[in-house]
Amino acid sequence: GALPPPGPLQNTSAKLVNDAEHPYMSPGPDDIRGPCPGLNTLASHGYLPRSGVASPQQIVDAVQEGFNMENALAVFITWGAFLVDGNPLTNLLSIGQKTDETGQSPSPPAIVGGLDTHGVFEGDASTTRGDAYFGDNHSFNETLFQQLVNASNTYGGGKYNPQAAAEIRWIRIQDSIARNPTFQFLTPRIDTAYVETAFPYRFWVDGRLNTTDLDLDVARGFYQYGRYPPDFYRREGAFGIPGNPGLARDIAILAEAHPISPGHNEGVGNYVLNPEDLGLRGNVRYSCFYFCGLVVACIRLICPLPFALSKICYIYTKHANVTVRSLYPNPQGPLRDALQGNLKTFYNALGDPECPQIPMW
């Protein structure tokens, strides 16, 4: 089967995380780093195995401890990536390239290629990493970082803040439309592009400062070197999807600055929309009764007119039904059990009772 995910932190206060037990050590020749500067940092400070190969449980523990990411968000992202990039038989994921260190892989069309794998989780128009079409989707790119610096100077008063971030996100999308004939901007990439744009001003600002203004030298340390600044404190309080501040609100604000619908390029400069990727509709609703904040009973209602299901429900549904299914069309035995368990963990992290769980295999 599959191992359960870790629970939340007991104590989500700001605290020193670049501490004596977690010194920066530059990765050795066999250590793997990849497209995520957050995970690269956790590996280079020993919150994750320095090899860059980890279980999803280790990743959730590390993003909670090292950055104060909220539990459901951490589980949702980690399992979203693990299901398509990791090895369900050995419970290991590479945070970069494909490696034998994740053990004997299930047979193709499963990829088990690590986070570098293009198109199943990693995608185009990344902030400081190039599009896979140009040959390298995972290394720090100085040219792209200079665009971030310039836009932060122009729109953020010299800081990477929400105003600068919204412009940088748009610059990266426009650049991919203009130059990448294979550009794809569909679920989940259209969502993770905004997520990765908000993370730096939510997770990389020292927890004692309590601002959303990220210093550009600090930004470079994370993006390029995967390194905490000296004496770095994690943020105060866990950061998750709901609430204010919360990721759902951040994404809405970033997207509102320069709206774009899901689509893909057919030749450079020709962005074609994919309206079928806008979301899901459903007819089943639950109405629940509460007593002192606890659910005491729910009734299932069949609505005559379909209503919009949540965005995250669509992300889950497409990921399971399309992407995971394409990698594992007919799994058997222990592989099937492991996948079922991991899909349940992914579903549970949604916390959306209106979202139907997808029956698989």
Ligand code: HEM
């Ligand atoms: C990008 C995975 C947590 C910050 C990415 C990408 C992947 C990924 C696959 C590449 C997406 C792309 O640009 O195409 C994960 C997983 C996590 C996680 C599985 C587990 C929870 C974090 C955390 C932070 C973070 C905790 C910040 C503290 C970023 C940033 C980028 C990114 C800033 C954009 C990099 C760039 O293109 O410049 N992540 N990530 N991530 N991640 Fe993570």
Ligand code: MG
């Ligand atoms: Mg990318």
